[in-house]
Amino acid sequence: xxxxxxxxxxxxxxxxxxxxxxxxxxxxxxxxxxxxxxxxxxxxxxxxxxxxxxxxxxxxxxxxxxxxxxxxxxxxxxxxxxxxxxxxxxxxxxxxxxxxxxxxxxxxxxxxxxxxxxxxxxxxxxxxxxxxxxxxxxxxxxxxxxxxxxxxxxxxxxxxxxxxxxxxxxxxxxxxxxxxxxxxxxxxxxxxxxxxxxxxxxxxxxxxxxxxxxxxxxxxxxxxxxxxxxxxxxxxxxxxxxxxxxxxxxxxxxxxxxxxxxxxxxxxxxxxxxxxxxxxxxxxxxxxxxxxxxxxxxxxxxxxxxxxxxxxxxxxxxxxxxxxxxxxxxxxxxxxxxxxxxxxxxxxxxxxxxxxxxxxxxxxxxxxxxxxxxxxxxxxxxxxxxxxxxxxxxxxxxxxxxxxxxxxxxxxxxxxxxxxxxxxxxxxxxxxxxxxxxxxxxxxxxxxxxxxxxxxxxxxxxxxxxxxxxxxxxxxxxxxxxxxxxxxxxxxxxxxxxxxxxxxxxxxxxxxxxxxxxxxxxxxxxxxxxxxxxxxxxxxxxxxxxxxxxxxxxxxxxxxxxxxxxxxxxxxxxxxxxxxxxxxxxxxxxxxxxxxxxxxxxxxxxxxxxxxxxxxxxxxxxxxxxxxxxxxxxxxxxxxxxxxxxxxxxxxxxxxxxxxxxxxxxxxxxxxxxxxxxxxxxxxxxxxxxxxxxxxxxxxxxxxxxxxxxxxxxxxxxxxxxxxxxxxxxxxxxxxxxxxxxxxxxxxxxxxxx
Numbered sequence: 001x002x003x004x005x006x007x008x009x010x011x012x013x014x015x016x017x018x019x020x021x022x023x024x025x026x027x028x029x030x031x032x033x034x035x036x037x038x039x040x041x042x043x044x045x046x047x048x049x050x051x052x053x054x055x056x057x058x059x060x061x062x063x064x065x066x067x068x069x070x071x072x073x074x075x076x077x078x079x080x081x082x083x084x085x086x087x088x089x090x091x092x093x094x095x096x097x098x099x100x101x102x103x104x105x106x107x108x109x110x111x112x113x114x115x116x117x118x119x120x121x122x123x124x125x126x127x128x129x130x131x132x133x134x135x136x137x138x139x140x141x142x143x144x145x146x147x148x149x150x151x152x153x154x155x156x157x158x159x160x161x162x163x164x165x166x167x168x169x170x171x172x173x174x175x176x177x178x179x180x181x182x183x184x185x186x187x188x189x190x191x192x193x194x195x196x197x198x199x200x201x202x203x204x205x206x207x208x209x210x211x212x213x214x215x216x217x218x219x220x221x222x223x224x225x226x227x228x229x230x231x232x233x234x235x236x237x238x239x240x241x242x243x244x245x246x247x248x249x250x251x252x253x254x255x256x257x258x259x260x261x262x263x264x265x266x267x268x269x270x271x272x273x274x275x276x277x278x279x280x281x282x283x284x285x286x287x288x289x290x291x292x293x294x295x296x297x298x299x300x301x302x303x304x305x306x307x308x309x310x311x312x313x314x315x316x317x318x319x320x321x322x323x324x325x326x327x328x329x330x331x332x333x334x335x336x337x338x339x340x341x342x343x344x345x346x347x348x349x350x351x352x353x354x355x356x357x358x359x360x361x362x363x364x365x366x367x368x369x370x371x372x373x374x375x376x377x378x379x380x381x382x383x384x385x386x387x388x389x390x391x392x393x394x395x396x397x398x399x400x401x402x403x404x405x406x407x408x409x410x411x412x413x414x415x416x417x418x419x420x421x422x423x424x425x426x427x428x429x430x431x432x433x434x435x436x437x438x439x440x441x442x443x444x445x446x447x448x449x450x451x452x453x454x455x456x457x458x459x460x461x462x463x464x465x466x467x468x469x470x471x472x473x474x475x476x477x478x479x480x481x482x483x484x485x486x487x488x489x490x491x492x493x494x495x496x497x498x499x500x501x502x503x504x505x506x507x508x509x510x511x512x513x514x515x516x517x518x519x520x521x522x523x524x525x526x527x528x529x530x531x532x533x534x535x536x537x538x539x540x541x542x543x544x545x546x547x548x549x550x551x552x553x554x555x556x557x558x559x560x561x562x563x564x565x566x567x568x569x570x571x572x573x574x575x576x577x578x579x580x581x582x583x584x585x586x587x588x589x590x591x592x593x594x595x596x597x598x599x600x601x602x603x604x605x606x607x608x609x610x611x612x613x614x615x616x617x618x619x620x621x622x623x624x625x626x627x628x629x630x631x632x633x634x635x636x637x638x639x640x641x642x643x644x645x646x647x648x649x650x651x652x653x654x655x656x657x658x659x660x661x662x663x664x665x666x667x668x669x670x671x672x673x674x675x676x677x678x679x680x681x682x683x684x685x686x687x688x689x690x691x692x693x694x695x696x697x698x699x700x701x702x703x704x705x706x707x708x709x710x711x712x713x714x715x716x717x718x719x720x721x722x723x724x725x726x727x728x729x730x731x732x733x734x735x736x737x738x739x740x741x742x743x744x745x746x747x748x749x750x751x752x753x754x
Contacts, residue, residue, distance in 0.1 A: 102229070103203065103229055103231065103259070103263065104259075105258075105259060105262055106140075107172075107174070107203050107229075108231075108259075108262050108263060108265075108266045110134045110136060110142075110172075110174035110203070111134075111174045111175075111176065111203055111204075111205050111231065111266050111270070112265075112266050112269060113132075113134050113145065113174070114132040114133060114134050114174045114175055114176040114205065115132065115176040115205060115266070115269045115270050115273050116132070117132030117133070117134070117145055117146065117147040117156075117176075118130040118131050118132035118147055118148075118156075118176045118177065118273050118274075119132075119147075119273060120132070120147045121147060121148065121149050121150060122321075122324070122325050123321060123324030123325055123345070123347070123350050123351055124149065124150070124350045124351060125149055125150030125151070125153075125350075125351050125662055125664060125665070126150060126151065126327060126351050126664055127276055127325060127326065127327055127351075127454075127455040127456045128148075128150055128151040128455070128595050129151075129177060129180075129208075129210075129274060129277050129595050130147070130148070130176070130177070130273055130274055131147065131148045131155070131156045131157075131175065131176060131177045131179070132145070132146065132147040132148075132156055132175070132176050133145070133146050133147070133156035133157050133159070133160040133173060133174070133175055134160075134173070134174040134175075135160045135161070135163075135164045135167075135168040135171060135172075135173055135174075135197060135199065136168065136171045136172045136173075136174065137164075137167050137168055137169075137170075137171045138169070138170035138171045143163070143164045143167040143168050143171070144159075144160040144161075144163035144164040144167075144168065145160070146159035146160040146163060147159075149661055149662055150661070150662035150664055150665075151593060151594045151595050151604055151662070151663070151664065152594050152602075152604035152605060152606050152631075152632050152634065152662055152663035152664065153606060153661065153662045153663075154606055154631075155179065155180070155189050155190045155193065155606060156175070156190075157173070157175070157179055157189070157190040157191075157193040157194050157197075158189050158190065158193040160173070160193070160197065161193040161194065161196050161197040162193075164197055166197075166198065168197045168198060168199050169197070169198030169199075170198060170199075170200055171198075171199050171200070171201075172199055172200070172201040172202065172203065173194050173197065173199045173201070173202045173203070174202075174203050174204075175202065175203070175204045175205065176204075176205040176206070176270045176273055176274075177204070177205060177206060177208060177270070177273075177274055178204050178206070178207045178208040178213075178214070178215070178217050178218060178230065179191055179194070179208070179217040180208065180210075180213060180217070180595070180599075181213065181216045181217035181220055182212060182213055182216030182217070182220075183212075183709065183710060183713060184211075184212030184213060184216075184583055184597050184598065184710075185210075185212070185213050185216065185597070185598075185599065185600060185706075185710075186598065186599065186600025186601065186605070186706050186707040186709070186710030186711075187599075187600055187605075187606075187706050187707075188220075188705070188706045189606065189706075190217060191217050191220045191221055191224075194221065194226070195221075195224055195226070199226065200225075200226060200227065201226065201227045201228075201229075202221055202226055202227070202228045202229070203228075203229045203231065204218070204228065204229065204230045204231065204232075205230075205231055205232060205266065205267060205269075205270025205271075205273075206230070206231070206232035206267065206270045206271055206274070206575060207230050207232060207233060207579070209274075209277060209278050209281045209282075209575065209578040209579065209581075210277075210281060210595075210596065210597060211281070211581045211582055211583035211584075211597065212583035212597050213597070214579060215230075218230060231263055231266060231267050231270070232267045232270065232271070232575065234263070264569070267569075267572075268569040268571070268572070271569065271571040271572065271574075271575055272571060275287060275477075275571050275574070276455040276456045277455060278571060278574045278575050278578050279476050279539075279574055280450065280455055281578035281581055282537060282538050282539040282574045282575075282577040282578040282581070283473075283476070283535050283536045283537035283538070283539050283540070284447075284450060284536065284537040284538075285446040285447065285449075285450045285474065285536060285537065286327065286446060286449050286450055286454040286455055286456055286457045287455060287456045287457070287476055287477070288446065288456070288457045288458075288459060288469070288474050288475050288476050288477070289322065289326070289456065289457070289458050289459065289475075289476070289477045289478070289479060290459045290461075290466055290469065290470070290475045290477070290478050290479070291319060291322065291458065291459065291460055291478075291479040291480075291481070292460075292466070292479075292480060292481070292497040293310040293311045293315065293480075293481040293482075293483065293523075294310060294480065294481070294482060294483070294496070294497050295310060295482075295483050295485040295486055295487050296482060296483070296484060296485065296486055297486045297487065297488060298496050298497070299487045299488075299489075299494040299495065299496065300462070300463070300494075300495050300496065300497050301494060301495050302487055302490065302494055303489050303490040303491055303492045303493065303494045304490070305338050305495070307339070310481070310483050310485070311481045311483050311520075311521075311523045312483075312520075312521040312522050312523055313521065314520045314521030314522075314523070315481050315483075315520040315521060315523040315525070317520075318481075318520050318525070319460075319481075320344075320345050320346045320347075321345075322458055322479070323343070323344070323345050323353055323458055324345040324347065324350055324351055324353065325351075325456060325458075326353045326456045326457060326458035327353055327354065327449070327453075327454035327455060327456055327457065328353050328354040328355070328356045328412070328449065328454060328457050328458070329343045329353050329354070329355055329356065329457075329458045329459075329460055330356045330358065330445070330457055330458065330459045330460070330461060330465075331343065331355075331356070331357055331358070331459075331460055331461050331462075331465075332357070332358050332359065332461045332462060332464060332465035333357060333358065333359035333361075333362075333363055333364050334462055334464060334465075335460070335461060335462055336357055336359075336364055336365065336401065336403060337363075337364065337365060337371075338462075340365075340371045340399070340401060340402055341402065341403070341460075342402045342403075342408075343355040343402075343403065343409070343460070344408055344409055352408070352409040352410070353409065353458070354409070354410045354411070354412050355403050355409055355410070355411045355412070356411075356412045356413075356414060356445075356449075356457075357403060357411070357412070357413045357414070358414050358415075358440060358442075358445060358461075358465060359413065359414075359415050359419075360415060360416045360419065360440050361415075361416070361419055361420075362413075362415050362419040362420035362423055362424070364401070364413070364423075365400075365401040365404075366423065366426070367400070367401075367404055367426045367427065367429075367430060368400070369400075369401070370399055370400070371399055371400060371401045371402075403432075404427065404430050404432060405430075406430065406431040406432060410431075410433065411431075411432045411433070412432070412433045412434075412435060413427060413432055413433070413434045413435070414434075414435050414436075414437060414440060414445055414448075415434065415435075415436060415437070415440060416436065416437060416438070416439070416440050417436040417437065417438050418436070419436075431675075433725070435448070435725075435733075441468065441472060442465070442468050442469040442472045442474045443472040443473070443474060443536075445474075446472070446474045448724065448733075451592075451722070451724045452723075452724055452725060453592050453593040453596070459474075459475065462495065462499075463495055463496055463497055463498050463499035464499045466497060466498045466499065467498050467499040467500050467501045470498065470501060470510065470530070470534070471501055471502070472536075473534055473535045473536040473540065474536075475530055475534075476529060476530055476535060477527065477528070477529050477530070478512060478527060478528055478529075478530070479525060479527045480497070480525070480526045480527065481520070481523050481524070481525050482523060482524045482525075482526060483522070483523050484522055484523070484524075510530055510531060510534050511531060511565075512527075512528030512529060512530065512531075512565070513528055513529050513531060513563070513565050513568060513570045514528055514529045514565065514568055514569065514570035514571070515527070515528040515565045515566050516528070516566075528565070529570040529571070531543075532570075532573055532574075532577075537577075538577045538578070538580060538581055539573070539574055539577040542573075542576070542577045542580070543573075583597065586717075587717060587718070588717055588718040588719070588720055589601075589714045589717050589718065589719045589720065590720045590722035591719075591720070591721060591722060592721065592722045592723055592730075594606070594663075598710065600706060600707035600710050601707065601710065601711065601719070601721075601745060603632065603633040603634040603637060603663065603693075603696075603741070604632060604633075604634050604663040604664065604667075605632065605633070605700075605707065606631075606632065607632065607633070607700050607703070607704045607707055608629055608630060608631050608632065608703075609629070609630050609632070609633060609636060609696055609699035609700050609703060610627050610628070610629055610630075610699060610703065611627060611628070611630055611636050611695060611696060611699050612625040612626070612627055612628075613625050613626050613627070613628045614640075614643040614644055614654075615640045615643050615688065615691075615692050615695065616643075616644070617684075617688060617691060628658075630658060630696075631658075631660070631663070631666075632663040632666070633663075633693075633696040633697060633699075633700055634663035634666050634667055635657055635658055635660060635663060635666040636692070636696045636699075637670075637689075637692055637693055637696055638657050638666050638667055638669065638670030638671070639653075639654045639657040639658055639666075639670070640682075640688070640689075640692045641670055641673075641674060641681050641682065641685055641689075642654050642657075642673070642680055642681065642682065643682055644682055645680055645681070645682050647679075647680060649677065649680055650680040653669065653670070653673045653680060656669050657669050657670055690740065690744070693740075693741070693744060694744055694747075694748075697744060697745065697748055698748060701748060701752065708752065711745060711748070711749050711752065712749060712752055712753060714749065715749065715753055718742070718746075719742040719743075719745045719746050719749070720739055720742045721739055721740075721741040721742045723737075728740060729741040730742075
């Protein structure tokens, strides 16, 4: 089981800077998992884990949370000593007059710590809802701190209950995000774990935004007699007005204001930690970040197109870190031709985002065509001697397009239907995925990526693609790196970050909100959020006044100008729009990602199974092989590809898959090994794989009540694995795929209902 567990008696004093977007040093060899997690699997790579810990310590997302925790401690120490002692012991009503639903500053510090823990998985696994958990004993001591590593990994609450081992009885649990729970989720592990831990009180940063899941865990915990507080549900403005009307004494008024201010900080941090999830629910699209680097006179390159490098290595390190937190990096065809980019994270381990290229005409370098774009010899000026020597050796070879090499990271080309079919076939031979659209627009791409389960897209495109992406309401956040350089022009205009938008008046400009300013070496990062009116889905409708909302979103031109763009929390509007979404009662059940609605039906859901170590087939005699525990259905399925093969490499693959920290890692090992070493796959795999899957699903449904109840509750409905890129196990992009997984679940449902 993957976990992060730390015991502490007092919070550490981290050095923090005011940064909105995380910055990580330019590390080329980072380990995949935190040290405590690695020890749980016996990796023993202590030196590497220390390097990762140091690397993540510099991340600004954690630094921002550290500021929140330090602010809580400053507020705490301003209270009278008796009040401090009461707060440190976690008393539920340390200051009832202060107004925030019996929450103390010590409570807020623990929630801020849960927010910080939730970010520990950044860059290690594919983006997913991020959850952290802190368990505090009845005497006020912290007994467990945990986080969920990735989708399908053990829940933070489960890991915390196991780590506490009864030490949290009568105490309190602190969570940044409400646990997944309920009939639509097909899960009860988080709530059951908190109940098993014996906590009597739970303080949560924000409610879960997925329709059908929101407040399900809160209601379940309260039904079991647990006192639950959801900070994000509290209307602090209303409480402040009530306090004024009551005419609180000056001392109580100051303490109330202090507590409300600290609560706002913690809730804002909790929202920011899961901003990608909130935006996806509120807009129906992945959270999209537009990044560009420019000189102080607004140029992203010279007139000739030269752009190496606008910014320094520290800023580029921050960009690599943001790539690692994204599902995909998006560029246009001109970037591929001009820059020949790698678009990797510069890490040997951790999550590898897909590289997505948008090109209507497929006017891209051929598979054998030389490409001397600016990124052809992409060795940084801070590289070591070995890297520089390797680059010099590489220059003696004829360069090819970096993105056509899929050995390091996947590449997806999106184009118009029928564009250069022969070239498409050549790319597919190299392992490049090609997807055709009748009309290739940023909006169509975002919709498709949303169906694919992506939570975050990182747009590193030029102005020609950035402009339509902004006009389509695809972009939600901007990272603008500004270098202290002036380039001007030379014989013609130099390119700017955003091209033709059609905006004629300055009053029509898209005014960013929730601004943050930070330094990265010699460069400055200005970041902010696009107005809600410039987005899509429920968020835009609420802003326009077309939804059930009150139309008071941060609407850009004409919006409320009294809001301070540097201190406001624009994601509060996003959460409000997400909370208004309701689960639809469709005639069919569609599932895909394990963290989404009906996610317990996915192979990646966090439900372990007991199954044979080596699958011999449906006709195997009982006792042919020992039964062992597998973390998920996907772990078992991927491992059985190599079952029975008399080769050390096959046995090693099985063990690595079973020990994988998450189902996505298990799938990566299995698929990569199958692609590069097909001789290791069992000869009868094609005939046995459906039997393997059926046996694994049956084991999951027989061993876990919640997913079984979810499946039985779908009686009378079609069950569809809604994968747009799998036309065998799923329905495929056009809905006409085989849907083998959905059909198999229906067969098992019929067995259960009989």
